[in-house]
Amino acid sequence: MEIVGHGFLAGRLAPLASAHPGTVVFAAGVSSAHSTSESEFAREADLLYQVLERCRDDRMRLVYFSTCGSGMYGTGGHGGSEDGPVFPSTPYGRHKLAMEGVLRSSGVETLVLRLAYTVGWGQRPHQLVPALLTQIRAGRVRVHHGARRDVIHVADVVTIVDAMLAKGVSHDVVNVASGYAVPIEEIVGHLEARLGTVARKQVQHVTADRPVSNEKLLALLPADARPGFAPDYYRTVIDRYLAGQPAAPA
Numbered sequence: 298m299e300i301v302g303h304g305f306l307a308g309r310l311a312p313l314a315s316a317h318p319g320t321v322v323f324a325a326g327v328s329s330a331h332s333t334s335e336s337e338f339a340r341e342a343d344l345l346y347q348v349l350e351r352c353r354d355d356r357m358r359l360v361y362f363s364t365c366g367s368g369m370y371g372t373g374g375h376g377g378s379e380d381g382p383v384f385p386s387t388p389y390g391r392h393k394l395a396m397e398g399v400l401r402s403s404g405v406e407t408l409v410l411r412l413a414y415t416v417g418w419g420q421r422p423h424q425l426v427p428a429l430l431t432q433i434r435a436g437r438v439r440v441h442h443g444a445r446r447d448v449i450h451v452a453d454v455v456t457i458v459d460a461m462l463a464k465g466v467s468h469d470v471v472n473v474a475s476g477y478a479v480p481i482e483e484i485v486g487h488l489e490a491r492l493g494t495v496a497r498k499q500v501q502h503v504t505a506d507r508p509v510s511n512e513k514l515l516a517l518l519p520a521d522a523r524p525g526f527a528p529d530y531y532r533t534v535i536d537r538y539l540a541g542q543p544a545a546p547a
Contacts, residue, residue: 298462299357301325301348305420306362309451310458317462321352322360326396329423330368330389338392345396349403358406358467360458363393365411365447365472367506377509379411379470397470406467410458413474413509416534417451418541426488426538433488438496440485445478445506450534453524457514460522471514475526478508487535 298317300307302325310322325344327337345361352359363369368390370377385391400407416426425446432438457473489495515523524530 298322301344304328305417306415306451306454308419309417309455313455313459313462316459319356320358320360320462321348322458323348324362326362327389327392328421330364330366330387331423333388338388341392342396342399345399349399349405352405353403356406358408358462359400360408360410360462361396361400363397363409363411363470364390365413365474365509366390369393369411370507370509377472377507379472379510379513408461408467409470410461411470411472411474411509412454413447413449413472415451415454416448416538418538420451426484426535429485429488430492433485433492433494433496436494436496437499438485439499439501441481441501441503443503443505444481445508446481446484446531447474447476447478447509448484448531448534449473449475449524450537452537456522456524457518460518464517464519466517469513471517472509472511473514474509474511475524475530476508476511476515477526477528477530478506479531484531484535487532491535491539 298314298320300310300314301321301323307324310324323345326341349359365377368387369383369385371384371386383394385394397409400409414425420427422428422431429438454473
């Protein structure tokens with residue numbers, strides 16, 4: 298398969314490059330869910346239009362990574378399922394939903410994977426776990442009380458992508474998530490426990506996030522490709538991240 302992009306996710310997908318002929322994986326999107334940059338959104342859109350045109354001409358399947366964070370589903374009283382309503386609450390979420398709309402009307406065979414907060418060594422410093430780790434090591438961490446994060450390890454994302462493509466899933470939107478929305482305080486607490494330190498907390502209250510559904514994902518995946526999702530799965534994600542990083546300077 299062809300991988301479009303050179304960043305964190307594209308690099309982790311590289312071992313699949315010789316598999317799944319006739320497939321293009323678009324892994325060149327805006328990397329920060331907090332982005333408000335119209336120029337970054339326009340860059341992604343322009344590149345996606347070019348790739349779609351080529352996929353249409355060559356009759357190739359396209360995989361696109363969207364988001365299942367609160368920026369897409371919002372924080373209202375509705376469930377976070379792919380077939381239900383979405384109320385994007387951020388510029389990033391609205392941009393991703395717009396790109397999904399472009400895919401639906403493109404005439405190209407597509408698969409949209411709405412990713413949870415993906416974690417793995419080598420990702421950019423502004424991403425969730427690296428950013429929290431940096432703050433904790435500095436002795437002070439910003440905690441958004443009410444925030445919940447569904448985290449998934451990048452290696453599990455790669456396994457899921459491989460399995461979905463092997464099964465021929467297309468013309469669909471699927472949440473790629475653990476199904477457990479973990480309070481940010483618990484993520485911070487586990488990081489502190491592993492580092493053997495306690496940072497000062499700067500607490501800010503925010504609207505509570507809701508979990509997203511992964512029922513469709515689990516129904517599509519063969520048993521041997523299902524990660525060990527459970528309430529404490531986030532701890533293994535953090536442990537795997539810490540095990541893969543270089544030692545912190547003394």
